[in-house]
Amino acid sequence: MSEVAEHLAAVEARIAAACRRAGRERSSVALIAVSKTFPAESVADAAAAGQSLFGESRLQEAEPKIAASPSGLRWHFIGGVQRNKVRKILPLFEAIHAIDSLRLAAYTDQVAAELGLRPQVFLQVNAAGELSKGGFEPVVLEREMEALLALKHVEIRGLMTIPPDDGNARPWFSALRVMRDRLAGSSGVVLPDLSMGMSGDYEEAIEEGATLVRVGSAIFGRRAYRVDGELG
Protein backbone atom coordinates (compact mmCIF):
# COMPACT_ATOMS: atom_id res chain seq x y z
CA MET A 1 0.00 0.00 0.00
CA SER A 2 1.37 3.46 -0.89
CA GLU A 3 1.80 6.06 1.82
CA VAL A 4 -0.89 8.13 0.13
CA ALA A 5 -3.26 5.15 0.26
CA GLU A 6 -2.57 4.72 3.98
CA HIS A 7 -3.23 8.39 4.66
CA LEU A 8 -6.40 8.26 2.60
CA ALA A 9 -7.68 5.31 4.59
CA ALA A 10 -7.02 7.17 7.85
CA VAL A 11 -8.81 10.29 6.60
CA GLU A 12 -11.69 8.14 5.36
CA ALA A 13 -12.06 6.53 8.81
CA ARG A 14 -12.15 9.97 10.45
CA ILE A 15 -14.72 11.24 7.97
CA ALA A 16 -16.91 8.20 8.63
CA ALA A 17 -16.59 8.72 12.40
CA ALA A 18 -17.45 12.43 12.12
CA CYS A 19 -20.51 11.53 10.03
CA ARG A 20 -21.62 9.04 12.69
CA ARG A 21 -21.18 11.61 15.48
CA ALA A 22 -23.23 14.11 13.49
CA GLY A 23 -25.91 11.57 12.56
CA ARG A 24 -25.15 12.05 8.88
CA GLU A 25 -24.84 9.58 6.03
CA ARG A 26 -21.26 9.07 4.84
CA SER A 27 -22.53 9.72 1.31
CA SER A 28 -23.49 13.29 2.28
CA VAL A 29 -19.83 14.37 2.41
CA ALA A 30 -17.43 14.41 -0.55
CA LEU A 31 -13.68 14.33 0.00
CA ILE A 32 -11.64 16.56 -2.30
CA ALA A 33 -8.03 15.41 -2.28
CA VAL A 34 -6.04 18.64 -2.64
CA SER A 35 -2.99 17.70 -4.69
CA LYS A 36 -1.46 21.17 -5.12
CA THR A 37 2.35 21.12 -5.02
CA PHE A 38 2.32 17.31 -5.35
CA PRO A 39 3.11 15.51 -8.62
CA ALA A 40 0.85 13.46 -10.88
CA GLU A 41 2.41 10.32 -9.32
CA SER A 42 0.78 11.23 -6.01
CA VAL A 43 -2.53 11.73 -7.78
CA ALA A 44 -2.11 8.31 -9.40
CA ASP A 45 -1.45 6.73 -5.97
CA ALA A 46 -4.64 8.27 -4.61
CA ALA A 47 -6.61 7.25 -7.70
CA ALA A 48 -5.34 3.68 -7.36
CA ALA A 49 -6.72 3.73 -3.81
CA GLY A 50 -10.14 4.71 -5.13
CA GLN A 51 -10.05 8.51 -4.83
CA SER A 52 -11.65 10.20 -7.84
CA LEU A 53 -12.14 13.84 -6.81
CA PHE A 54 -9.15 16.19 -6.68
CA GLY A 55 -8.53 19.87 -5.96
CA GLU A 56 -5.96 22.24 -7.41
CA SER A 57 -5.44 25.94 -6.79
CA ARG A 58 -3.23 27.18 -9.64
CA LEU A 59 -3.95 26.75 -13.33
CA GLN A 60 -0.29 26.70 -14.44
CA GLU A 61 0.41 23.84 -12.08
CA ALA A 62 -2.83 21.98 -12.70
CA GLU A 63 -2.84 21.93 -16.51
CA PRO A 64 0.17 19.62 -17.00
CA LYS A 65 -0.71 17.61 -13.88
CA ILE A 66 -4.22 16.84 -15.07
CA ALA A 67 -2.84 15.83 -18.46
CA ALA A 68 -0.35 13.48 -16.78
CA SER A 69 -2.88 11.98 -14.35
CA PRO A 70 -5.16 8.99 -14.92
CA SER A 71 -8.17 9.91 -17.03
CA GLY A 72 -11.68 9.87 -15.61
CA LEU A 73 -10.82 11.87 -12.49
CA ARG A 74 -12.87 14.90 -11.44
CA TRP A 75 -11.17 18.20 -10.65
CA HIS A 76 -12.28 21.18 -8.59
CA PHE A 77 -10.54 24.55 -8.80
CA ILE A 78 -10.22 25.73 -5.20
CA GLY A 79 -7.80 28.65 -5.53
CA GLY A 80 -8.35 32.33 -6.15
CA VAL A 81 -9.64 32.90 -9.69
CA GLN A 82 -8.07 35.44 -12.00
CA ARG A 83 -10.39 36.65 -14.72
CA ASN A 84 -7.90 35.96 -17.49
CA LYS A 85 -7.69 32.29 -16.44
CA VAL A 86 -11.41 31.51 -16.48
CA ARG A 87 -11.47 30.43 -20.13
CA LYS A 88 -8.81 27.80 -19.46
CA ILE A 89 -10.13 26.74 -16.07
CA LEU A 90 -13.66 25.88 -17.17
CA PRO A 91 -12.90 23.02 -19.58
CA LEU A 92 -10.65 21.29 -17.02
CA PHE A 93 -12.63 21.70 -13.79
CA GLU A 94 -16.22 20.72 -13.03
CA ALA A 95 -16.42 23.19 -10.14
CA ILE A 96 -14.93 26.50 -9.01
CA HIS A 97 -14.88 27.09 -5.25
CA ALA A 98 -13.69 30.66 -4.87
CA ILE A 99 -16.01 32.92 -6.85
CA ASP A 100 -15.80 36.08 -4.78
CA SER A 101 -17.63 38.83 -6.65
CA LEU A 102 -20.70 39.31 -8.80
CA ARG A 103 -18.44 40.63 -11.54
CA LEU A 104 -16.36 37.45 -11.58
CA ALA A 105 -19.49 35.30 -11.43
CA ALA A 106 -21.05 37.17 -14.35
CA TYR A 107 -17.86 36.83 -16.38
CA THR A 108 -17.65 33.10 -15.59
CA ASP A 109 -21.28 32.77 -16.68
CA GLN A 110 -20.49 34.53 -19.96
CA VAL A 111 -17.47 32.36 -20.73
CA ALA A 112 -19.39 29.21 -19.74
CA ALA A 113 -22.12 30.17 -22.21
CA GLU A 114 -19.53 30.68 -24.96
CA LEU A 115 -17.96 27.29 -24.24
CA GLY A 116 -21.27 25.48 -23.89
CA LEU A 117 -20.51 24.52 -20.28
CA ARG A 118 -22.39 24.84 -16.99
CA PRO A 119 -19.81 24.68 -14.20
CA GLN A 120 -20.68 24.23 -10.55
CA VAL A 121 -19.86 27.36 -8.60
CA PHE A 122 -19.29 28.02 -4.91
CA LEU A 123 -19.48 31.53 -3.52
CA GLN A 124 -16.56 32.22 -1.22
CA VAL A 125 -17.53 34.06 1.93
CA ASN A 126 -15.05 36.08 3.96
CA ALA A 127 -16.95 35.33 7.12
CA ALA A 128 -14.41 36.83 9.51
CA GLY A 129 -13.76 39.93 7.38
CA GLU A 130 -10.03 39.23 7.11
CA LEU A 131 -8.23 41.74 4.90
CA SER A 132 -5.81 39.11 3.62
CA LYS A 133 -8.53 36.86 2.24
CA GLY A 134 -10.85 36.95 -0.71
CA GLY A 135 -14.54 36.30 -0.55
CA PHE A 136 -17.85 38.12 -0.40
CA GLU A 137 -18.59 40.16 2.67
CA PRO A 138 -21.76 38.60 4.07
CA VAL A 139 -23.86 41.77 3.60
CA VAL A 140 -22.70 42.14 0.01
CA LEU A 141 -23.54 38.52 -0.75
CA GLU A 142 -27.01 38.99 0.70
CA ARG A 143 -27.55 42.04 -1.52
CA GLU A 144 -26.23 40.38 -4.68
CA MET A 145 -27.71 36.91 -4.27
CA GLU A 146 -30.65 37.55 -6.55
CA ALA A 147 -28.37 38.75 -9.38
CA LEU A 148 -26.07 35.76 -8.82
CA LEU A 149 -28.94 33.29 -8.98
CA ALA A 150 -30.15 34.87 -12.23
CA LEU A 151 -26.97 33.68 -14.02
CA LYS A 152 -28.05 30.82 -16.23
CA HIS A 153 -24.78 29.19 -17.24
CA VAL A 154 -23.39 28.50 -13.78
CA GLU A 155 -24.89 26.18 -11.21
CA ILE A 156 -24.58 27.87 -7.83
CA ARG A 157 -24.10 24.97 -5.45
CA GLY A 158 -23.57 26.86 -2.21
CA LEU A 159 -20.95 28.58 -0.10
CA MET A 160 -17.26 28.09 0.63
CA THR A 161 -15.09 29.56 3.35
CA ILE A 162 -11.54 29.50 4.66
CA PRO A 163 -11.74 30.45 8.34
CA PRO A 164 -9.00 32.28 10.25
CA ASP A 165 -6.08 29.97 10.94
CA ASP A 166 -6.25 30.28 14.72
CA GLY A 167 -7.38 26.78 15.65
CA ASN A 168 -10.94 27.88 16.34
CA ALA A 169 -12.73 27.29 13.07
CA ARG A 170 -15.96 25.75 14.31
CA PRO A 171 -17.89 29.01 14.88
CA TRP A 172 -17.07 30.09 11.30
CA PHE A 173 -18.29 26.76 9.94
CA SER A 174 -21.48 27.09 11.87
CA ALA A 175 -21.88 30.71 10.72
CA LEU A 176 -21.50 29.63 7.09
CA ARG A 177 -24.24 27.04 7.53
CA VAL A 178 -26.56 29.63 9.09
CA MET A 179 -25.79 32.05 6.24
CA ARG A 180 -26.52 29.36 3.65
CA ASP A 181 -29.82 28.51 5.33
CA ARG A 182 -30.83 32.16 5.41
CA LEU A 183 -29.90 32.79 1.75
CA ALA A 184 -31.70 29.64 0.65
CA GLY A 185 -34.76 30.66 2.64
CA SER A 186 -34.91 34.20 1.30
CA SER A 187 -34.21 33.24 -2.32
CA GLY A 188 -36.30 30.07 -2.38
CA VAL A 189 -33.39 28.29 -4.08
CA VAL A 190 -31.81 25.17 -2.60
CA LEU A 191 -28.11 25.76 -1.96
CA PRO A 192 -27.12 22.19 -1.16
CA ASP A 193 -23.39 22.49 -0.62
CA LEU A 194 -21.01 23.84 1.99
CA SER A 195 -17.32 23.62 1.01
CA MET A 196 -15.47 23.92 4.30
CA GLY A 197 -12.84 22.09 6.31
CA MET A 198 -9.18 21.33 5.58
CA SER A 199 -6.62 18.93 7.05
CA GLY A 200 -6.68 20.53 10.50
CA ASP A 201 -10.42 20.85 10.92
CA TYR A 202 -12.40 18.72 8.45
CA GLU A 203 -14.04 16.68 11.20
CA GLU A 204 -15.42 19.79 12.88
CA ALA A 205 -16.57 21.04 9.48
CA ILE A 206 -18.48 17.81 8.91
CA GLU A 207 -20.10 18.10 12.33
CA GLU A 208 -21.19 21.61 11.31
CA GLY A 209 -22.64 20.54 7.97
CA ALA A 210 -19.85 20.50 5.36
CA THR A 211 -20.77 18.59 2.21
CA LEU A 212 -17.30 18.94 0.66
CA VAL A 213 -14.07 18.91 2.63
CA ARG A 214 -10.81 20.02 0.98
CA VAL A 215 -8.01 17.92 2.43
CA GLY A 216 -4.42 18.20 1.22
CA SER A 217 -1.55 17.61 3.62
CA ALA A 218 -3.34 14.92 5.66
CA ILE A 219 -3.40 12.84 2.45
CA PHE A 220 -0.30 13.83 0.51
CA GLY A 221 2.05 14.95 3.27
CA ARG A 222 3.56 18.27 4.19
CA ARG A 223 3.87 20.72 1.32
CA ALA A 224 7.48 21.67 0.62
CA TYR A 225 6.71 25.22 -0.44
CA ARG A 226 4.06 27.83 -0.17
CA VAL A 227 1.88 28.55 -3.16
CA ASP A 228 1.90 32.26 -3.99
CA GLY A 229 -1.35 33.91 -3.09
CA GLU A 230 -2.75 30.71 -1.70
CA LEU A 231 -2.79 29.02 1.63
CA GLY A 232 0.54 27.32 2.30
Ligand SMILES: *Cc1c(COP(=O)(O)O)cnc(C)c1O
Ligand atom coordinates in the same frame (compact mmCIF):
# COMPACT_ATOMS: atom_id res chain seq x y z
C1 LIG B 1 -4.34 24.16 0.15
C2 LIG B 1 -5.80 24.31 0.37
C3 LIG B 1 -6.53 23.33 1.08
C4 LIG B 1 -5.89 22.11 1.72
O1 LIG B 1 -5.15 22.48 2.83
P1 LIG B 1 -4.57 21.35 3.85
O2 LIG B 1 -4.40 22.10 5.11
O3 LIG B 1 -3.30 20.88 3.26
O4 LIG B 1 -5.57 20.29 3.94
C5 LIG B 1 -7.90 23.52 1.21
N1 LIG B 1 -8.51 24.59 0.67
C6 LIG B 1 -7.86 25.54 -0.02
C7 LIG B 1 -8.60 26.69 -0.57
C8 LIG B 1 -6.48 25.43 -0.18
O5 LIG B 1 -5.82 26.40 -0.87
